[in-house]
Amino acid sequence: MPVGLQSALNPDAMGFENLHQFFVQASENWAQRFAQEHAPFLAHLPAPLGELAIMLACCVIFVAVVPLLPLGLVLAERKVSAHIQDRVGPMRVGPHGILQTLADGVKLIFKEDHIPREGDKFLFVVSPYIIFACSFAVFAAIPFGQSILVSNLNIGIFYIMAISSVVVMGVIMAGWASNSKWSLLGAMRSAAQLVSYEIPIGLGILTVVMLVQTLNMQDIVKGQDGIANWIVFRTPFTFIAFFVFFISAIAEVNRTPFDLPEAESELVAGFHTEYSGMRFALFFIAEYANMFAVSAIAATLFLGGWHGIVPAEMLPQGGILGFVLRAITLGGLIGVVIKTLLLVFVMMWLRWTLPRLRVDQLMNLCWKYFIPISFFNILGVGIWGLIFPTDTLLSIVISVIVIILGLIFTFGVLGKSLSKGPSNSAERRISATT
Template identity: 85%
Template sequence: MAISSVIVMGVIMAGWASNSKWSLLGAMRSAAQIVSYEIPIGLGILSVVMLAQTLNMQEIVKGQDGIANWLIFRTPFTFIAFFVFFISSIAEVNRTPFDLPEAESELVAGFHTEYSGMRFALFFIAEYANMFAVSAIASTLFLGGWHGIVTRRDVARSRHSWLGLLGVVIKTLFLVFVMMWIRWTLPRLRVDQLMNLCWKYFIPISFFNILGVGIWGLIFPKDSRLSIIISIAAIILGLIFTFGVLGKSLSKGPKPPPSSAERRVSATT
């Protein structure tokens, strides 16, 4: 988290050094966005730490042996925390639909307006490196890390260690692919929508997840099979309910335009 936060310093220095009002405004807006979305990311990691009861990433991975033991499936709250963490990571690395720093329709091109050539390339090399880093952290914390291809027994016997590395890279690249996929799918948000999503939705949801993980840990003992079964059942029911609500809202279709008689009545009123 500390390493990913260093990006804020580079963004502010780049906007300030440009000696341009547009670049400076873009840098300030970028810094506000990155700092804001670090809060739900940290709270999402805290819910994982509470469940794993350790800050050691090796120990967090060792507790996820088997797909059913991945922390994303361990409780319904960590399932929600994964999506909050991943969406907040997209916002932190300035990817669409959160690419407000590059909103050329509003502030020319944000903090990198005055940069071209290799200087421009350095900014985006850092952006793609940060995408890989946050995706690797997400796959380690929520998706079992090197589990899935190799088992804990193989690692203890120092066998197939390269397969574990391959598993982490495949999961990480899949999350990077999802970030690129979203870029070509969703339109850019406005800056007020961006901040509302963070402060009014993600942060309260993250606090709710922390409370839920704490209560879940009191009710169910660690590594309880009943806990995993109930969690997966709750996740499936939640997904069915969510897609049912979305399908019902989409099936209504757009509201038809008013008829000429209705327009005359409304104009008279």
């Protein structure tokens, strides 16, 4: 048996001394086990080849599965928006319109592939692929289950941040290469927005990392067994950090109320105004993949990842019953997907309800509110860590009490405006002045 596989079977022998070991670490997953059980010939290949084959298998599976997400999400968005807006949405293609996205995809493939004559041809062609590749590469480090993970990187969350920052490059390239002023404006807005909102996102992640003291996505999840251990409830500061992270994530994926880079009523379509056909489809797919990715990251970091509401040891292990119970208590692969889709739904809900911010208001929100709040969170988590070096029942109970008191206080102070709905109180103030 090749050295690589041997050490992969023996977790104690793992380390990160070299690239070889790096690959081995990456293969501590279901694809590798699957390969061993069902394709033992891989084990007879020379060491690098066998690992390479496993890596490729993982990649192929993810590359095959992940593009299906936007397919579903686009339809979901259209249906959600339709029902919010008192419509029925697509109904013609397939039963209840479920094949509409597929039909749109086919249409986009057959559309003319237009490149602006005065544009920068190379950058124009290459930028959709950069955005597409980056938004898909993020999925490599998101754990969807105890062993459902392409690559168990020890710097997983750092890798995700790094890769998702590259998207901004693709956006600027697309805006510049289009040789259109609207595209350029969109690209500049996008650059400013993405770079700014990276900071609250990074600081939000940092609060989690300070608490769990690891950058490994899998290790971050492993500590969150049962709802009491979910990081969002573990300290009051991570509770705030979750909201800061999630709102910043909405800005990061350019969705209303932060969809300035592609504000259709202002910049026509922003940085992808000049794109058509399949290149446009790539932007579109990447947008939805991104949306799913940031929601999955939020679910992993704050909402327990593949750990459910009930601690795993309290549930029957194995069998269909165990699987179903895990799924019901939001654990396992299905649990992660449910949590992620819930967050995605919130994003869609916001998009079809709220107007768009102006560019200066967007920057104000980031630099004047989110970043100071994030620094406060980091300070708070640091002090919390000093008081409670390890998580105990006491610390969690205190945290939950503080969160509840904080919520009551916030609702009491900010208003009646929050508890009775901002609209009503504003309406009342409006009518009181007449």
